[in-house]
Amino acid sequence: DVQLVESGGDLVQPGRSLRLSCTTTGFTFAAYPMGWFRQPPGKGLEWVGFIRSKTYGGTADYAASVQGRFTISRDDSKSVAFLQMHSLSTEDTAVYYCVSAPSFTHGYSIAGYYRGRGTLVTVSS
Amino acid sequence: EIVLTQSPGTLSLSPGERATLSCRASQIVSSTAFAWYQQKPGQAPSLVIYLTSNRAPGVPDRFSASGSGTEFTLTISRLEPEDFAVYYCQQYADSPSTFGQGTRLEIK
Numbered sequence: 001d002v003q004l005v006e007s008g009g010d011l012v013q014p015g016r017s018l019r020l021s022c023t024t025t026g027f028t029f030a031a032y033p034m035g036w037f038r039q040p041p042g043k044g045l046e047w048v049g050f051i052r053s054k055t056y057g058g059t060a061d062y063a064a065s066v067q068g069r070f071t072i073s074r075d076d077s078k079s080v081a082f083l084q085m086h087s088l089s090t091e092d093t094a095v096y097y098c099v100s101a102p103s104f105t106h107g108y109s110i111a112g113y114y115r116g117r118g119t120l121v122t123v124s125s
Numbered sequence: 126e127i128v129l130t131q132s133p134g135t136l137s138l139s140p141g142e143r144a145t146l147s148c149r150a151s152q153i154v155s156s157t158a159f160a161w162y163q164q165k166p167g168q169a170p171s172l173v174i175y176l177t178s179n180r181a182p183g184v185p186d187r188f189s190a191s192g193s194g195t196e197f198t199l200t201i202s203r204l205e206p207e208d209f210a211v212y213y214c215q216q217y218a219d220s221p222s223t224f225g226q227g228t229r230l231e232i233k
Contacts, residue, residue, distance in 0.1 A: 037170075037224075045162070045170060045213050047222040063221045064126065097169060105175045107158020107217040113181065117169050 002026035002114045004098045009119030012088055020083040020119060022098030027114070029079035030054065033101065035110050036072065036083050038094035039118075048072075048096070050109045051081065061109060065091075088123045095120050127152055127216050129225035137233040144201040146228045148214035153194050158218035161190055161199045164227075165210045173212070174199065206232075 008020040022034065035050030049062035051072040060072045071084040081098060096119055099112035128151040138144055146161075157177040162170040172181040174190040177197065187202040201208055209232050214225040 039170075044227045045164075045215070045224040047215075047224060049221070061220050095169075101175075105179075107156055107176075108220055109158075109217045109222045111158075111160035111175045111215060111217055112162070112170065112172050113175060115169060115172075 004100065004114055004116035006096060006098045006116045006119035009096065009121045011122045011124060013125050014089055014123055016088055016123075017084070017086045018088060018121060019085070020096055020098075020121070022081040022083075022116060024079045024081070024098075024100070027100070027102075029074075030076035031103075033106070033110050034072070034074055034081035035099045035101075035112070037097045037099060037112060037115075038092075038121075039097070040091075040094045046094070047109075048083070050099075085121070088121075090123050093121060093123045126221055127154065127219055127223050129214050129216060129223055131212075131214055131225035131228045133228060134226075135229045135231060137231050138204055139233045140204050140206055142204050144199075144204055144208070144230055146199040146212055146214075146230070148192075148197045148199075148225050150195040150197070150216060154197075154216045154218045156218040157193075158216065159192060159197050160215040160217065162213045162215065163208075163210045164213065170213060201230075204230075 003025045036048035051060040073082045099115040101110040101113035159177045161174040164170040190199045
């Protein structure tokens, strides 16, 4: 069974940093792109970004709202993806979901064919 | 970026009825990379459709979808009680990926 488990969500002050992890099992992690969505409380879904597999360069793309502040990375040896977040603001408060998808579903980026249950990040003073 | 506008915002129907949810893009979506999600209260969103018209594993065949260009549609042929939820569309054909604001499908 494919599993994605997010961790690292916490209450942080504005301006601080936080790193989320997405630990995976059940698929060949190194061959898959990994992405992140988020959902502010009571609101809709927002794309954060994704990272390609190393076969496709291992590069990442981001939403404009997080570009320059957030970095997605991956450790293929441990089947873990990361979302490093800097300069957090209250607008970053959300449940963050880790996602991935097999190649037959791909577009420029990915849909959430596989996804975790989410981890809550609260930015507040 | 491509802005997705879903309509209606809320759809009130009865079990057994047909539901048609729309998603309009602000510019042409360059490929078939379009998805629909279902989200029930307190749960993570679940993929219903990928690549415009392909049902995700476990999704019943009363769900169908189509579209191209700027107009995409999700249809539920005969609503079951478990289908009442919020539905989101997503385009992942162009960078950055974007979501619609959601359609709430509620029991009439």
